[in-house]
Amino acid sequence: MRILISNDDGYLAPGINALADALASIADIVVVAPDSNRSGASNSLSLDRPLSVQQAPNGFYFVNGTPTDCVHIALTGMLDARPDLVVSGINNGQNMGDDTLYSGTVAAATEGYLFGIPAIAFSQVEFGWAHIDAAARVARDIVLRRLDALPAPYLLNVNIPNRPYEALTTLRATRLGRRHQSEPVVRGQDPRGREIFWIGPPGATKDAGEGTDFYATAQGEVSITPLQIDLTHRAQLDALARGLA
Numbered sequence: 431m432r433i434l435i436s437n438d439d440g441y442l443a444p445g446i447n448a449l450a451d452a453l454a455s456i457a458d459i460v461v462v463a464p465d466s467n468r469s470g471a472s473n474s475l476s477l478d479r480p481l482s483v484q485q486a487p488n489g490f491y492f493v494n495g496t497p498t499d500c501v502h503i504a505l506t507g508m509l510d511a512r513p514d515l516v517v518s519g520i521n522n523g524q525n526m527g528d529d530t531l532y533s534g535t536v537a538a539a540t541e542g543y544l545f546g547i548p549a550i551a552f553s554q555v556e557f558g559w560a561h562i563d564a565a566a567r568v569a570r571d572i573v574l575r576r577l578d579a580l581p582a583p584y585l586l587n588v589n590i591p592n593r594p595y596e597a598l599t600t601l602r603a604t605r606l607g608r609r610h611q612s613e614p615v616v617r618g619q620d621p622r623g624r625e626i627f628w629i630g631p632p633g634a635t636k637d638a639g640e641g642t643d644f645y646a647t648a649q650g651e652v653s654i655t656p657l658q659i660d661l662t663h664r665a666q667l668d669a670l671a672r673g674l675a
């Protein structure tokens with residue numbers, strides 16, 4: 431099995447190193463990841479400049495671009511062989527509910543999925559990398575399952591509580607929850623007196639009921655949500671068509 435690994439925290443992040451270590455024992459891996467932290471990059475492609483690829487002493491390739499850039503160039507000419515699986519992460523912090531729209535971690539996996547390759551995004555629920563090796567073992571367990579019952583390609587969003595491996599016993603199929611709108615922007619002044627704005631933190635959970643990713647991880651379970659990319663609001667399609675008639 432060939433696995434392409436990327437992330438949005440950058441190629442030096444502990445999460446991608448732990449994930450690569452865990453998967454190297456079961457697959458041929460290649461790592462192509464951003465040269466710096468591009469969290470929140472979503473599905474952006476860099477179209478205004480060329481991208482450079484360099485190789486680190488540990489073999490990882492790093493790119494001066496976004497997570498989506500990394501997977502895109504890997505799949506469209508950089509790699510000699512098409513991977514069987516694209517994985518992303520392990521992210522420093524949760525990507526649940528509405529987070530998935532902004533996440534570069536999910537976006538890197540999505541890019542593989544859009545090219546017809548099964549893909550999995552992995553995130554740890556809490557910041558700080560506590561129990562990252564346990565999360566990497568869980569990621570390897572999930573990859574080893576091959577999930578052959580799912581129609582290929584699939585796109586899975588996995589959130590792993592920061593717990594010891596022995597405490598990560600339950601894998602739960604979930605749907606995305608919802609958040610309230612983001613906290614207000616943080617307004618201030620730079621050292622030269624110019625007004626600045628910092629994007630605030632995400633909102634609190636709004637729909638964290640049973641069956642959601644938020645609920646499962648709060649119970650200490652590993653949350654796995656199957657994602658799709660078609661954003662069509664089918665329930666509104668008829669009403670729109672009638673309104674336009």
Ligand code: MN
Binds near residue numbers: 439468470522
């Ligand atoms: Mn990140």
